[in-house]
Amino acid sequence: MIERLPEFLGNHPLLTGALIAVVALILYTEFQRATRKYRALPPSEAVRVMNREGALVLDVREDNELTGGRIGSSRHIPLGVLKKRIADIERYKESPVVVYCRSGARSAVAASQLVSAGFTDVTNLQGGIQAWQSAGLPVKKK
Numbered sequence: 001m002i003e004r005l006p007e008f009l010g011n012h013p014l015l016t017g018a019l020i021a022v023v024a025l026i027l028y029t030e031f032q033r034a035t036r037k038y039r040a041l042p043p044s045e046a047v048r049v050m051n052r053e054g055a056l057v058l059d060v061r062e063d064n065e066l067t068g069g070r071i072g073s074s075r076h077i078p079l080g081v082l083k084k085r086i087a088d089i090e091r092y093k094e095s096p097v098v099v100y101c102r103s104g105a106r107s108a109v110a111a112s113q114l115v116s117a118g119f120t121d122v123t124n125l126q127g128g129i130q131a132w133q134s135a136g137l138p139v140k141k142k
Contacts, residue, residue: 038111038122043135046098046125055096056089060110061129065102069139071132079106086117093119100125100132 009016041049050057050072057074059066060082070076077085079101089097097119101107104127111124125132133139 036112037115038124040104040108040111040124040126042126043132043137046123047137049096049123050098052096054092055098056092058089058097058099058110059101059129060099060107061101068129069133069141071100071129072138072140074100079110082110082113083117086113093117094121096121096123098123098125101128103130104128 039049049055057071059070059074059076060079061076062078062080063076066076075089077088097114099107099110099114099122101110104125107128108124111122114122127134129139
């Protein structure tokens with residue numbers, strides 16, 4: 001069976017290319033996960049970090065996404081302006097920081113930006129506020 005693999009690969013270049021692309025994406029994703037400098041925690045674990053004294057909870061969603069509520073006393077700085085407003089949260093460089101967005105993707109980008117800016121204890125809320133609400137945790141409505 002395995003001896004026919006080169007023949008199959010040669011006869012199906014599109015499938016071979018797709019296989020190579022998928023394997024490359026998996027390897028890239030795993031490399032990124034293994035080398036990131038921040039933690040990614042589910043809501044139940046993130047609550048423990050948030051309860052530590054002096055923790056900053058940072059909401060990086062856009063203004064129009066805030067209508068559904070926010071986590072407690074979180075501070076809102078949209079991802080698009082985070083680099084420009086990093087000085088606003090400079091005093092939290094040595095404190096725990098929990099970053100969240102709607103689903104966890106943008107907050108992962110924000111977490112990387114914070115680490116690059118010298119923040120030492122950064123956590124990304126896995127699944128964002130959607131996972132938070134699915135876990136039955138409270139949100140504050142404005």
